[in-house]
Amino acid sequence: MLEIEIKSPCDDLEGMERKLLARGAELLGEVAQADLYLSHPCRDFARTDEALRLRQEGDGVTLFYKGPKIDPQSKTREELSVDVPDPAAMKLILERLGFRPVAEVRKVRRNLGLGPVKVSLDRVAGLSGYVELEVQDLPVEEGRSMLLALMKELGLEGMERRSYLELLLEK
């Protein structure tokens, strides 16, 4: 699954939500997410630009792998995920294999759909607000153009390519 994504800081998430709804966006719901990032036993994910995390959302836990970014103008990358029915056992197996918890990123995310674009309004603990725009399974150029045009229409300025984990670790 190729994930084409751009992210911008946004201080007024409520205003942004009103703007999106006025454009016909549909509010899909609000979720609290806690992402536990894991380090690799012999690979420096910061250098290889990969990530492995266990995401808790409601009662469900999902294991995500994100590959290196493949487009300098967006956060486009491979994303793989599997549901984890027994998170405690999965975490223990990963630890036995040498994966170590590095940091946890907590946020409240409001999801909206605007045509093919998934919009996330994120309040990240320890950071400011962010807006993420994402499309999946489109040609990279096409998806990126669509997202950059929407970003401009919404008055979003400044693209942030660093992950929340990187932003938190840099603070």
Next chain:
Amino acid sequence: MLEIEIKSPCDDLEGMERKLLARGAELLGEVAQADLYLSHPCRDFARTDEALRLRQEGDGVTLFYKGPKIDPQSKTREELSVDVPDPAAMKLILERLGFRPVAEVRKVRRNLGLGPVKVSLDRVAGLSGYVELEVQDLPVEEGRSMLLALMKELGLEGMERRSYLELLLEK
């Protein structure tokens, strides 16, 4: 979960099954298992005496981690497992993390219960028949004594501490 286990070669699995049933064992069922063993990105599992495998049994797939053997007189070791609802995605994530398929072990296993002991009669593709006796979550000494006594009663001779994977790779 501590798995206390011993394994013996057995040429006459049908005779062994009759012997077990005569002692009051209960036949629990027959399953075909295909175990895909994976290598670690930077650790030699053969040297560390660990194993990671994806087991397909019927429609279900389970990820197993087995720790080093901790008892010279049995195959006692830590065993951790999680159900994998999406095996293709799990396999891809493991491959992206540097785990590589090494070999597949296929067998038909008949499971019997005899009191607290789980008995497996295994026909392993490429090897002879084997009987595995297993108890879980008992003190190691107690569990091992129980299994060694049962092994003797059943007329099983020769304990095999190597895994099916090791036996197949040595062939």
